[in-house]
Structures are given as structure tokens and as C-alpha cells.
Amino acid sequence: MYSKEILPELRIRWKKIQDAMKEQGTEALLLTSSVNLYYASGRVFNGFAFFTSDEEPVFFVRRPFGFLAGTLYYIRKPEEMVAQLTSLNRFPQTNIALEADSLSYTEYNRLASLFPEIEKRNGTPLIREVRAVKSDYELEKMRESGRRHDAMYSHVSAVFEEGMTDLEMSSELEYIGRQLGNLGLFRIFGSSMETYTGSVLAGDNADNPSPYDFSMGGEGIDPSLPMGANGTVLRPGMSLMIDLGGNFNGYMTDMSRTFAIHKINNPLAIEAHRLSVAIQEAIKIMAKPGVAVKDLYAVALEMVKEKNLEAYFMGHNQQAAFIGHGVGIEINELPVITPRSQHLLKVGMTFALEPKFVIPGVGAVGVENTFAVHQEGVEQLTNFPEDLQELF
């Protein structure tokens, strides 16, 4: 089921899941989404991971059939789990948690019907809280992803050509990303976002509102995917915000950088970009274990108000209600950096911070980086230069 190398790491994850179960009085947990099976086993398979709080998990595998080694049971249908769990004397007696926020209503009911007598709970918050705190192994994966993400962005100035479009820039960088090992797949929790590889926003396209829950909008090139690049020709004085996904090993990093086409002379845009960096620096200083996530938001908003830039903060025509989010296997993990967040920062949490602005006539400005929380403060996992880099 899993390679021996990763077993010590998996035991760390299992214990975290089991500790959370004990704390909640959750007897059993059944995971089945790709992201959670990947977390629980180190690989994606089609099947289930069944947890109780005191023993090692049981893996039920539908596919690939007959090709995985280790402690697992091959099944054809989920119903076969009942007999297996009963014979293992592990069939839950009081309650079981299912992934109610990611299983479809139909899938959930099919699984819930296997445990007819006992209480059903929502296991999604539990596993998302566990996944929000990364192990050293996971952090190392994210560092590696950040390094390659940096390398991808280092090609922007060489790729730039006079008269090219935002979409051409995007496809060139996607291509370079693939050469650097980007898996490409952009994993998103929930149904509020869709994208191919992220977004490249030039000029006033940044002010086109999108239906999606990303920090920025963009019209896109088709009404079936209304976000990001829309074919804008890059012209002097525009900003170019590059926010492309980095998924080099199953763990994502999130990074945005703003480039100036030739030069940005608009003082408001220059001030807003500087403020984005200043907000980041202020948050880097205050972000420590125990700090309330909502306080990070409050500090950012305070700094924005001080400069009277609220009208442009996190968008202009349409504004996002968050300035950052957890990141890991999915791009939108916990915690979410909002004014109402109940989260406190913990050692091992990773988050993307993206205090951005949209300035009419110029475009999006600001920076986004991925951070990891340590006892003594935060570590920055994405490190490409942050100034408004001029492209010629």
C-alpha cells in the first residue's frame, strides 16, 4: 500500500488523525476523496481508508486492483467493507465520520447506509484541520515546490516579448513549469473555483469580476471559464500579475508577482505595490504560534485604511473577503485569513498571504507568498524577488 520509506511519516499523520478523533469522541472515520487518501497513504488510489482511534488504519482498494502491496483489502463495492470490518472486529458501534463536504449527496448516502444504526458525523472539518498542520516531511515537499516555483518565475523576463498577450505569457510559463516538473493539476477544495493553471492578469482585465472565489478576477477567453487572462496585449504602463500554480510533488505553493510592462508611472499603483510588501513584512513579524488569524487580517486592513486604499484592496469592481489561505495538497486549505476566522496560528501551518490591489488603468499589483509557521516565526517558502520588475 505504501513504501517503507514513507511509513514513519504516515504513522505521524495517522496519530494526528487519531488524536483529533479522540478529542472529538469520533469512533471511526472513513476517507475516500483522492486528496485525503493521498494524505493517509502517500498515494492516490480508488477506495477507502478506515480509521479508528487506536489501531492502524485499514485500506480498502478498488483500483488499481491487485497491484498494491501492504495491509489492505481489495474490494469491488463499498458494501464489502461491512463484512471485512465485522470480521476484523472493528465495525463501529457508536459513530462514524464521513467526508460530508466533499462526497456527493448520493455517495454519502450510499456509504452512510452501510452503518445504519450509528451516528453519522461530518469528517471533513476534522481531516482539514489535521491537514492544515504540516509535518517536517510535508514542509520539505513544500520547500522543494517553492524552489521550483521560484525557478519557473525566473523565466518571466526572458519570455517577455513586445506585443505578446497575457495568454501567450501564461502558456510560455506553463510550458516552462512542465519542464521543471510541474504536475499541473491544480487541486481545489469545494466547487467555488475552477482554473487550468492559475491566472495571469494584465492591465484592466484585473478589474473584470469573476464568478470564482479567487482573490482576483479576470474575464478569461471563454464564458465557460471566466477567469484570468483574456488575450490582453501587454502594453507599456500596464501591470502584469502572474499567479500560476506550483504543484511539483503533490504539495502546492502559491506565489504571485507583479511585473511592469516597461515601467509603471502611476503613483497610486506604485504606492499600492509597496503597501502590499509592507503588509507582508508586518504580518511576517507578527505571525507566530498562538496569534489569531483574524488579527493578521485586521493589521492588513488597518494599514490599507491608513493609506486610504480600501477602494482598491483585494479588487476594485469586486473585492475578495480574504487576504490569504492555507495551502498544501489543495490550494485552499485551512486557515482562511478573513476578519471572522476562528483559527489561531499553529506550528506547522502553511498559508499563502496575498494582499493585492487593483488600480484602474494599470491593473493588479502586490505580492503573494507561501509561508510556514515555526515556533520562532514564519519561514517564507517562495522567494522570487518582490519588487515591481520592469519587462523590456
Place this chain on the structure above:
Amino acid sequence: MYSKEILPELRIRWKKIQDAMKEQGTEALLLTSSVNLYYASGRVFNGFAFFTSDEEPVFFVRRPFGFLAGTLYYIRKPEEMVAQLTSLNRFPQTNIALEADSLSYTEYNRLASLFPEIEKRNGTPLIREVRAVKSDYELEKMRESGRRHDAMYSHVSAVFEEGMTDLEMSSELEYIGRQLGNLGLFRIFGSSMETYTGSVLAGDNADNPSPYDFSMGGEGIDPSLPMGANGTVLRPGMSLMIDLGGNFNGYMTDMSRTFAIHKINNPLAIEAHRLSVAIQEAIKIMAKPGVAVKDLYAVALEMVKEKNLEAYFMGHNQQAAFIGHGVGIEINELPVITPRSQHLLKVGMTFALEPKFVIPGVGAVGVENTFAVHQEGVEQLTNFPEDLQELF
């Protein structure tokens, strides 16, 4: 909400949905997934489309807020729909269908609670059956997608270089696809598949089983996405099956082609490839409105058995249980071409047919094309040459 140009087309779609509702006695239908909102309105938005069988649908929009024109109501929360529907005198009295196969359990229950007194039904099969039959407008989009998909594949021989890997070939073609306007996003119904852009399989990597419900497998380059290209160096005698997505306008086409690295001398592989084309030709002749989809499968299997190639059909180490599938906004629409399908072909249905083989020591062979069903027979929407094309 929608442009005037597309309104006649939308009226056709609305009538199809309403006819299906009347046939089932479904009073109301609430759509909220991106794909179904795109179908119902011609664009993706965040919100809901509410249908009754006799009046034009009501659109409730959460985002983009304040930027869409037409007959719609802006809402912040789904709960606001109740008062609106009541004041419009359209609040359902007997039953409502929700997307039970795509809404999460949590989302479904939130929506269901808005209609506490009435029967809840699963609206997913209804809308998927409606979407399975394309209008002339949709077929034209798929033709256009097919033409660009053909153009993308026409670059394979120029892209090929001695010593390149399957992954390098994939990234080159992804890049070319983007130049040709590929949106990239690969929309999949359900949770049984994940991919970035599709799959490129070289040599024995085609025999690596995958957890996903694609026709073929592949190891991938990371256990977080175990499918497709795995970095195999393309060597003489291998087959190279290219099965990359074509989503040029919101409607996908599906096409696979097999290339020979230099030359394939293995007689079994050559015979299997020919048989794939022969199965396709037989099915092209028999596929007409009213024909049972399961009979298409039966004919294919019969032809495979006649040549004693069952052991290699639809995979070797792991075999897929279907030889084709509907295609449109999503890659896996109805009908699915399986032995137990209850579907009959109808005018306007579109399907991908992919009778493929995996030959140990060579790799995957065969062809896949997308077809549309007309009164007089099928139209092939993907038309790149189908022979085993040799790459030097």
C-alpha cells in the same frame, strides 16, 4: 445574464429541460454546478438556475455581483431565494430536483432545507440525459473543437525528437494546444478521475494500472497523480498513444492517436491497431438513432474475440469495462458504452469511441474519435489520420 445572440439557443435548451421535467412530473429543478449553469445560461456564474416546467428560468446570482444584465436576481445567500420565489409565485408546492450527484452532502442539505415540506428528487440524471443530446449550436462548437484538436495532433511528428520522453512530448503538445486556443480545463463528472491535460502513454507504461476510471492507465510522475506519462524515454519499437484533451470553447472533443517510434514490428500490435480501426468502422456503420448502446459494445467484443485479443482489450494488467462515453461540456457524459447500458442512440448524441489495446513490450494501440449521431448515421468530429504513424 446572457447575450441576445445565444437566447434562441438557450430557449431550445430550456424547453428540453422542461419537457424532461414534465415527463417525470418534476415541478422544480435547481441547478448550481458550473457545468449546468453554463449549459442553462451560456456562461459560468456562481449562483443558481431555478426551473419550473412552464415559465422561463429564474437566475439567482451570487458572483459576479452587479455585473450581469438580464432577468436575474442578485443574492448573497441561497436562503434569499425563498422570498424571491414566493413573491414571484413560483415557490414549488410538490417536489424539487437538486443535483444530488454533484452537490456535496452538506451543500445538498442546505438547499434541501429551503424546501422543507416538499419531496426532494435527484436532478442529476435528468440534466445529464438532457445534456447528452446536443443542439445544432452545440454540435457546431464540437466540430470547431474537433478541427482545432486535429490541428494540435498534426504537430506530433514535427515535435518528435530522438531521445525525448513521453512527458516532453506531452508538454510540447499542451503548449501547441494553448497556442490554438485550448482552454486547458479538463472537466470531469464525478470524483473517479483526475488529470491535468489527459494522457500520453509510451511503451509498457500503458500497462501500469491506475486508480482512475480512464480507459487506459499509466504510472504518472508522482503518486499524487498516478496516471499517464511517467518520463519514459521514447525508444524504437514502442507505441506512443496520445490522448490529450481538446477544450477549445467549453465543449470538449476526445481523440487518441497511436504513433510508432520509428517502426512497430510486433505483429500482435499491428493486428490490434487494425482491429481498433475495424471496430470503429463497424460501429460507424451500425450506429444510428434507436440502436442500443450495449449492442455497440457487443459488436466490438465479438470482433475482439474473433481475433483472440480479449487479453489485451481495453488494457492488459487492468482492463476498463467500457469502450466509449458521451462527451460535451464534460469528458464523461452520457451514454457510457458498456455491456449493460440501457441507452438507445438518439439524434444529437455525441460520444467518444475508444476500442484500445495494450500489447506488452509495445504499449497502447488503437484509435479514439468523437462522433455525433444524426438521423442517417454518425458524423466524425475528430479527423486526424488513423494509421500507426511512424515518427523519425
